[in-house]
Amino acid sequence: MKNEDYAIIVDHTTVRFNMASERIDNLKEYFVKLAKRELMFKEFLALKDISLKVKKGEAWGIVGTNGSGKSTLLKLICGILKPYKGTVTINGSMAPLIELGAGFDPDLTARENIFLNGAVLGHDKYFMQEHFEEIVDFAELQNFLDMPIKNYSSGMSARLGFAVATVTRPDILICDEVLAVGDYAFQQKCEKRMQDMRDSGTTLLYVSHSAESVKSVCERALWLNKGESVMIGNAEEVMDHYIEFLEC
Template structure:
């Protein structure tokens, strides 16, 4: 029997949204003192249950606002769900947003050590992976330039290089393979396949359905914060494309 390395149980995420229009901090404070603030509740995820097994590649698809990125943040431990729990076994490298964990005033070189430390790696482990990170990112002299001067593509290259070079047990990706130039997308996809063949567990969000079919062996379709379908890439992706074509023709 396979043992899950990630178990998501009855996860629900709700947000409170301010219904008052406030243009300044002063106005916000006055509304608080007067008891005039009104909130509406938004449910981003509702009763989510699934498991991910060691070495599995799970793709998560769905239209914008379906709750995909929120789910990844909860799995990675960046956010705490309103109710429910997530159990994780093994080290996780989350690559959720461009530049997450980077300090704009630090150089690329310094941010390698900062980001690696945030991912729970020791200086010795980062030293061991440093040359691989530099080679994969291919930033040239920019590695010694402050991150604030990087383009979004350069940040993506460095972030992806760090996350994939520190040998995590579980890699969590949010649209990362869709950024950067064509050469980087090809190289990052090859790196993903290399990690997959090495038995790494991967959870990825992507709007690139072809990419999901190629890289994943199971797909979860999120719709309005709920699991609409989970199964093989062929079946789920086909049903999702059919659904998107239907709503686009209305």
């Protein structure tokens, strides 16, 4: 297949972080050691030679225990992180939901944050006004629009973030466990919207600790462990092996 047929291509990618090898308690000590070239770091590879090709319109689940590199991979794909080795190619527009409250100002009301988050995603004021009621209805926050976001629960913030991010049909939707904080009914509502978006051609990357959710939403899956790719394939098969691993 041609590269244009893929929404996401991750080609032999490694992500490296430098971790301080000693504890430094204040900025003065940090800069003194830095000036004297006494600051020591040790290398940490968060992702190790990861390759992934996601066809346009596919839904992929990304699974693994905490610290396995799932969020690092999504941040790499979103362009937040740069690879130490390898390349990442993206074909299409992207709506990332990789962190609760990303793009929100905690001191502003939900009403104000809808327009702010819309601007972060590249929508103008007219577009947000046109879709304002749709966003509010989906998030089910009609009675809390004039409350500052800092007073919202994590579930309420997730509702609002998901509603804004999915008001259009992006080419690629990325969800990183943000739906885990919502109640069951809202999770089902989000899964239905993701399925509708998939039916219209949106590519989905979905991180979840729920095996049943990954099986129902995704057709393909990637299992990561300690930054390495353990298994890539059919979502049900990958999840069955992953669950066996967890139960050992």
